[in-house]
Amino acid sequence: MSDQLESVEDFRIRARAWLSDNMPKLDPAKEYNTxxxxxxxxxxxRALQKQLFxxxxxxxxxxxxxxxxGLSPAHQAAFTEESVSxxxxxxxxxxxxxxxxxxxxxxxxxxxxxxxLRGAISGEMILCQFLSEPSxxxxxxxxxxxxxxxxxxxxxxxxxxWSTFAYAADFATCLVxxxxxxxxxxxxxxxIVPVHDDATHLQRVRMxxxxxxxCEEFFTDLVVPAGNLVGTENDGWxxxxxxxxxxxxxxxxxxxxxxxQPPARGGSSATVEEVARAVGKDKDPATRxxxxxxxxxxxxxxxxxxxxxxxxTSGEYPAMASSMMRLAHAEIPQHxxxxxxxxxxxxxxxxxxxxxxxxxxxxxxxxxxxGASLGGGSSEMSRNMISERVLMMxxxxxxxxxxxxxxxxxxR
Amino acid sequence: MDLELSEDxxxxxxxxxxxxxxxxxxxxxxxxxxxxxxxxxxxxxQGAELGWAALLVPEELGGGSISGNGFQDxxxxxxxxxxxxxxxxxxxxxxxxxxxxxxxxxxxxxxxxTIEGLMSGELIxxxxxxxxxxxxxxxxxxxxxxxxxxxxxxxxxxDRVEAGDAAGVFLVTAKTASGVALFLVPADAAGVSVELxxxxxxxxxxxxxTFSDVTVSADAMVGTESATADIVExxxxxxxxxxxxxxxxxxxxxxxxxxxxxxxxxxxGRPLASYQALKHRFxxxxxxxxxxNATADEAVKAVNNRAENSARLVSVAKAYIGTKxxxxxxxxxxxxxxxxxxxxxxxxxxxxxxxxxxxxFGTPADHKRRIADLIGL
Numbered sequence: 108m109s110d111q112l113e114s115v116e117d118f119r120i121r122a123r124a125w126l127s128d129n130m131p132k133l134d135p136a137k138e139y140n141t142x143x144x145x146x147x148x149x150x151x152x153r154a155l156q157k158q159l160f161x162x163x164x165x166x167x168x169x170x171x172x173x174x175x176x177g178l179s180p181a182h183q184a185a186f187t188e189e190s191v192s193x194x195x196x197x198x199x200x201x202x203x204x205x206x207x208x209x210x211x212x213x214x215x216x217x218x219x220x221x222x223x224l225r226g227a228i229s230g231e232m233i234l235c236q237f238l239s240e241p242s243x244x245x246x247x248x249x250x251x252x253x254x255x256x257x258x259x260x261x262x263x264x265x266x267x268x269w270s271t272f273a274y275a276a277d278f279a280t281c282l283v284x285x286x287x288x289x290x291x292x293x294x295x296x297x298x299i300v301p302v303h304d305d306a307t308h309l310q311r312v313r314m315x316x317x318x319x320x321x322c323e324e325f326f327t328d329l330v331v332p333a334g335n336l337v338g339t340e341n342d343g344w345x346x347x348x349x350x351x352x353x354x355x356x357x358x359x360x361x362x363x364x365x366x367x368q369p370p371a372r373g374g375s376s377a378t379v380e381e382v383a384r385a386v387g388k389d390k391d392p393a394t395r396x397x398x399x400x401x402x403x404x405x406x407x408x409x410x411x412x413x414x415x416x417x418x419x420t421s422g423e424y425p426a427m428a429s430s431m432m433r434l435a436h437a438e439i440p441q442h443x444x445x446x447x448x449x450x451x452x453x454x455x456x457x458x459x460x461x462x463x464x465x466x467x468x469x470x471x472x473x474x475x476x477x478g479a480s481l482g483g484g485s486s487e488m489s490r491n492m493i494s495e496r497v498l499m500m501x502x503x504x505x506x507x508x509x510x511x512x513x514x515x516x517x518x519r
Numbered sequence: 520m521d522l523e524l525s526e527d528x529x530x531x532x533x534x535x536x537x538x539x540x541x542x543x544x545x546x547x548x549x550x551x552x553x554x555x556x557x558x559x560x561x562x563x564x565q566g567a568e569l570g571w572a573a574l575l576v577p578e579e580l581g582g583g584s585i586s587g588n589g590f591q592d593x594x595x596x597x598x599x600x601x602x603x604x605x606x607x608x609x610x611x612x613x614x615x616x617x618x619x620x621x622x623x624x625x626x627x628x629x630x631x632x633t634i635e636g637l638m639s640g641e642l643i644x645x646x647x648x649x650x651x652x653x654x655x656x657x658x659x660x661x662x663x664x665x666x667x668x669x670x671x672x673x674x675x676x677x678d679r680v681e682a683g684d685a686a687g688v689f690l691v692t693a694k695t696a697s698g699v700a701l702f703l704v705p706a707d708a709a710g711v712s713v714e715l716x717x718x719x720x721x722x723x724x725x726x727x728x729t730f731s732d733v734t735v736s737a738d739a740m741v742g743t744e745s746a747t748a749d750i751v752e753x754x755x756x757x758x759x760x761x762x763x764x765x766x767x768x769x770x771x772x773x774x775x776x777x778x779x780x781x782x783x784x785x786x787x788g789r790p791l792a793s794y795q796a797l798k799h800r801f802x803x804x805x806x807x808x809x810x811x812n813a814t815a816d817e818a819v820k821a822v823n824n825r826a827e828n829s830a831r832l833v834s835v836a837k838a839y840i841g842t843k844x845x846x847x848x849x850x851x852x853x854x855x856x857x858x859x860x861x862x863x864x865x866x867x868x869x870x871x872x873x874x875x876x877x878x879x880f881g882t883p884a885d886h887k888r889r890i891a892d893l894i895g896l
Binding site (some may be wrong): 380383384389392395396397398399400402403404406407408410411413414415417418421423428430431434435487489490491492493494495497498500501503 | 522523778781782790792793795798799801802803805806809810812813814816817831832834835838839884886887888889890891892894896
């Protein structure tokens with residue numbers, strides 16, 4: 108192959124043919140994209156990823172030396188467009204490929220990249236993040252899980268939570284404290300740990316909509332090889348920042364490592380138009396105005412992602428500009444949930460005999476409304492980032508700045 | 520605010536900004552307001568020399584743009600107008616030109632001379648689309664054009680006609696026996712009378728124009744009757760996208776000086792910019808502005824490229840920017856405290872311009888309903 112990248116149009120034609128020959132078509136009778144993931148999906152999606160890998164369409168924006176295709180975001184966008192009517196390994200997009208793999212590409216050692224990055228791209232393994240802890244969500248750097256160096260190993264003790272899809276993953280990138288005498292940001296390390304180990308007790312957390320995709324983990328003397336350290340010891344914050352960058356990008360909808368998009372109809376992506384038609388309000392002028400507005404907002408959300416991605420790629424915008432995507436990607440979907448609830452009316456709270464329960468899903472979704480401004484960093488943190496890192500306004504006072512971590516006051 | 524401007528376009532933006540800043544800084548705009556508003560004729564002819572009325576005209580008719588993307592270039596001018604609340608008939612003249620160019624392309628009567636006059640800046644044209652008490656409904660006029668031999672007789676009242684007092688020619692939407700048509704009517708034709716009305720904008724004038732049995736020849740028609748809806752659609756997209764660019768220029772400028780104010784103004788021994796409650800509001804505004812920039816760029820690109828989805832993207836931009844721009848400016852007024860609602864402070868100049876752009880050629884509510892139509896609800 109020459110150094111010249113294949114043109115996007117040539118690639119698109121090749122992808123179209125390959126998809127049609129190799130990937131299963133979406134089944135109209137099957138339910139996709141619900142907030143509960145069936146166990147079979149994990150088996151299927153691993154197989155689908157292996158299929159993509161074998162066909163040369165996995166990890167389109169990852170370098171070839173780690174199993175990717177070394178192509179551009181435009182190629183990825185074309186592939187996603189072509190893949191909409193096929194089953195795709197969507198469950199592996201976030202966090203495994205877009206967040207953990209993105210971080211490992213930038214910060215991992217050659218050996219780690221060959222093992223874990225290649226593993227994730229080839230469908231051999233699934234990665235997840237062990238970041239948040241019960242002691243505090245936004246104040247990530249105040250985490251308490253400790254890793255003690257012991258010869259060629261680290262011994263890990265502590266507790267993590269909010270780890271999405273951990274139950275289905277093989278390895279996690281785990282942020283731990285390795286130095287208690289350093290100020291909080293300077294005593295952290297990122298270590299790759301196995302998810303399923305006798306020293307780790309993992310349980311799933313049930314959310315208000317009934318989903319159980321988040322997990323919490325308790326580590327009691329979990330032993331991992333010292334070679335699993337990503338970057339250098341006590342420089343875990345730098346590594347974590349990189350991972351958070353990919354998280355914001357993925358949650359904001361602008362990740363180049365996400366392949367495929369959810370099918371249009373399904374629990375969490377019902378359109379406002381569908382709801383309006385379902386309750387027979389589609390000819391009502393007031394409803395039409397609301398639907399038109401929501402459609403405009405959804406369009407603007409996409410346009411914003413595109414613009415900020417361009418700005419960050421060209422260097423015109425700082426990396427923290429991604430916080431604007433993050434903020435809009437909470438506000439606009441929340442507005443949509445409010446609008447859908449209003450339009451769905453009484454059918455959002457009680458199902459109808461013989462109905463498919465479709466409109467009640469609008470009500471259930473509404474229960475999880477605030478999830479959009481909490482997951483992947485709260486909107487309040489985004490607003491701090493935008494004001495302090497984009498507008499360069501003075502930073503908030505922090506009582507733990509430059510204080511040895513063991514002296515920092517903590518709640519009970 | 521397009522992040523992907525060519526070098527030519529960046530240069531064009533700089534020279535436009537410099538020219539406006541030299542000729543009509545905000546103090547001069549205030550002086551014009553004091554004298555009753557409108558615009559200095561020589562300012563507009565100078566602008567025309569810079570190409571402000573030639574960007575939508577094809578090369579074979581003497582127009583053109585350096586970048587080859589005339590509408591994008593025009594939107595740059597509109598944005599700079601918004602940044603300095605500039606006077607001048609940028610929107611009406613270019614909207615009329617868009618209509619005439621469209622009419623010429625489909626083989627209607629020849630209006631080359633009018634196009635040349637408009638390009639030179641000597642002739643001012645404006646679209647007489649609105650009618651008294653009517654909401655925005657350009658394809659349903661009550662003004663009539665009655666065929667009389669080789670002529671048409673036009674009768675009716677149009678209002679909210681921008682720069683109606685300065686116009687030498689009106690582009691009039693009128694009902695014919697078989698549909699709706701567009702006619703070019705000279706301001707000095709017998710039976711035309713113009714009455715200035717009060718405008719919210721700081722300098723721009725609007726007028727009510729009465730057409731009492733005004734006779735024009737059949738050659739005054741723009742395009743053909745059957746193409747009227749398409750021509751009106753093009754004109755609508757042009758004027759609305761320019762409004763969006765102008766509102767965008769206004770909010771970006773207001774936000775800049777308001778952020779600066781937040782750094783400079785101290786209370787309780789701290790700058791306003793250090794209060795988290797205010798920082799978060801600035802972050803919201805910054806995000807909305809980024810959304811406005813994004814959607815304005817996409818609308819402008821779509822109109823420039825005559826994209827298939829341009830109607831929807833223009834309405835998306837108008838609904839969004841029309842809604843957010845005035846909210847942002849009002850929030851900036853709040854950040855200035857009582858100063859923000861004084862005549863002396865510049866906030867109201869921008870609020871007047873943005874509100875005017877917001878309300879005319881379809882309110883955000885009108886455009887939201889139009890989006891519902893366009894997405895097939």
